[in-house]
Amino acid sequence: MHHLVIDRWSRGSSPLHRRDPRAKLAALLVFLIALSTTPPAAQAAFAAYAALLVIAANRARLPILGLAGRAALVLPFSATFALLTWWSGDSLRALALAEKSFLSGMAALLLVATTPLTGWTAALESWRVPRMLILVIQFVYRYLFVIAEQAQRMRWAALCRGSRLGGFRLAAGLVGVLFAQSWQRADGIYHAMLARGFRGRFVPAAPSPFRAADALFLSACLAGCVAIRMLLQA
């Protein structure tokens, strides 16, 4: 579990990968707002939104099934509520709940599968999201897998020493040691960063200009979403 498959996907070189992260982020928001305001009865619209996503995934040369499988992570939660809604007699709404959450997840996934983390965080920063928050997001993502792996290793080590699987105090100790190691790692990271000339922010490699193709892409997405939302009413 060294790296997420999303990391590999996001390093592709399709036309969609080359679009400016700002354009893709804006397109995502437009899509999500259109989807979220679509009434449950407009089932044709949901099919059209799905078609839009399939076209985009196809242009990005991403495996549709892989994307759908990851987006299905939302389903346990939304299926529970969809079932509750079904029982209360509103089957159309139940279907719409599941569809909306799944398609929204898929759309967000499409953004991060075509844009590296540094890309979309730079887009957020250009939209005046606090720099401190951006820095923390970047650090959390960078150390997520390092520390998760450390936790896994500690669990195995405890098991190898014949600890009962579990024990409340053992788990607490595990968390304590994990905390201590994380803390010391953060200290080391800070000194290494200072040695490399860190001045309080990560400098992006080359700020790319917002090209005509990006504007075209954004307007196409906008037009598509608005058309679906307006034309395919129930």
Next chain:
Amino acid sequence: MHIPDGFLSTPVWATLDVVSAPAVAWVARRAQRDTQDHRIPLLGVMGAFVFAAQMVNFPVGPGTSGHLVGGALLTVVLGPAAASLVLTAILVLQALIFQDGGVLALGANVFNMALAGVAAAYLSYRLWGQSSRSGAIFAAGALSVMTSACFALGQLLISGVPMTGGVVWASLGLFVVSALMEGAITVAAVRAIERLNPAWVSGPQPASSRTVAGVGLASLLLVVLGTLIASVAPDGIQRLTGQGLDSAAWSQRTIAGVGGLALIFAACYLGGKLISRRRSA
């Protein structure tokens, strides 16, 4: 409880996005002010630590286990502003990369967990930290989970996700169980951390501002209760305000309700501040 997109009605997610964005900006500014440079990587690594610590299973009773949620732990260790910021960063990553919580619903999730949850943890820790530390940490963990979960439930109900009374009571029961679990796990984790190095956990603040903390916590819990009551029985509120059962006006009702609750909160907070100032003068 991460709310995905598609569950909240437009007025609810839009309102909470509008509320959360400036709040996060304020929290970020505070965190930046309180944080020395060397703590920037620390905040990030602590976020990653919470992710990893959530994978550690705590056995509670036969066949059941819980895990750390971490909001209260971060609040006790890093202070409220930094904890809010780290939790917000985690929520952003979960929404975009792990499909855990929606993007439009990010404002709601940030409000529930990173703002209200941390506020509940911080206020309890501050209020009871002087008298009984373990009790205070337990309350911080339990109340932060309870606050977040009740807000999420209230928002779902206000958005019109249909739930029968039985389902609502069952979820409330579930929340209480997970809140108690989070309290116990947070106490155990903080104790384990303190055994390794007591300096890592910040002590509770001086007692002079306990009144503010008490009034703040009381008003926060009142808001939670108010949200729940308003969402379970909107008709009662409607009768109270003398409006008819007009379904078109419900978005106004939502906004008016949220606004009213915010006003109550502000009034309680300011009142508490005045009282404590008079006492210390």
